[in-house]
Amino acid sequence: DTGVSQDPRHKITKRGQNVTFRCDPISEHNRLYWYRQTLGQGPEFLTYFQNEAQLEKSRLLSDRFSAERPKGSFSTLEIQRTEQGDSAMYLCASSRDGSKMFFGSGTQLSVL
Amino acid sequence: DQQVKQNSPSLSVQEGRISILNCDYTNSMFDYFLWYKKYPAEGPTFLISISSIKDKNEDGRFTVFLNKSAKHLSLHIVPSQPGDSAVYFCGLNFGNEKLTFGTGTRLTIIP
Numbered sequence: 001d002t003g004v005s006q007d008p009r010h011k012i013t014k015r016g017q018n019v020t021f022r023c024d025p026i027s028e029h030n031r032l033y034w035y036r037q038t039l040g041q042g043p044e045f046l047t048y049f050q051n052e053a054q055l056e057k058s059r060l061l062s063d064r065f066s067a068e069r070p071k072g073s074f075s076t077l078e079i080q081r082t083e084q085g086d087s088a089m090y091l092c093a094s095s096r097d098g099s100k101m102f103f104g105s106g107t108q109l110s111v112l
Numbered sequence: 113d114q115q116v117k118q119n120s121p122s123l124s125v126q127e128g129r130i131s132i133l134n135c136d137y138t139n140s141m142f143d144y145f146l147w148y149k150k151y152p153a154e155g156p157t158f159l160i161s162i163s164s165i166k167d168k169n170e171d172g173r174f175t176v177f178l179n180k181s182a183k184h185l186s187l188h189i190v191p192s193q194p195g196d197s198a199v200y201f202c203g204l205n206f207g208n209e210k211l212t213f214g215t216g217t218r219l220t221i222i223p
Binding site (some may be wrong): 004006033040042043044045048056075077091095098099100101102103104105106108 | 116119146148156158161201203205207208209210211213214216
């Protein structure tokens with residue numbers, strides 16, 4: 001399968017714990033995006049990379065959030081000191097040129 | 113300030129009839145428009161797109177219409193099938209940067 005892969009699919013954690021998600025994009029895509037989706041809302045932009053450079057971060061991305069794409073291939077999104085409001089589906093997408101994006105299946109985070 | 117709006121949270125359509133989903137936007141700088149379909153617990157799947165230089169794009173049962181003067185985008189599905197039941201999001205792009213999504217419309221096809 002050559003689509004966007006995300007791991008894990010589900011994560012349950014206690015408030016205050018740190019969590020890390022991984023995204024493997026489509027191999028020839030140099031752009032990688034992170035979005036967050038809550039119930040009844042559309043996906044909300046968090047950040048994106050072109051190769052290993054992080055080009056934009058949303059104001060939704062507080063200091064507790066950090067994303068990396070060290071070698072321009074896979075990416076990780078870490079949330080420190082999780083809060084109940086962080087509960088959401090975290091979506092990763094990749095794109096060849098920034099026009100059409102292809103999404104992974106997402107990581108559903110539940111903070112108890 | 114919400115730049116992209118899908119004013120109908122839900123829509124029910126009889127199988128075989130036409131489904132019309134709508135999307136309105138405020139920023140005239142958007143230049144590429146996409147529709148995505150989403151099933152529960154899965155990521156959005158790309159359906160069809162249109163650039164700002166066109167007013168219509170067709171792909172099988174799916175047609176997207178763009179009215180730039182009205183800042184309005186619509187997706188027509190005809191004939192509608194039970195497998196079309198899903199949540200549909202419009203996504204708008206400016207300068208090939210990132211997509212800004214609407215809140216989605218849940219489409220239910222009634223057999």
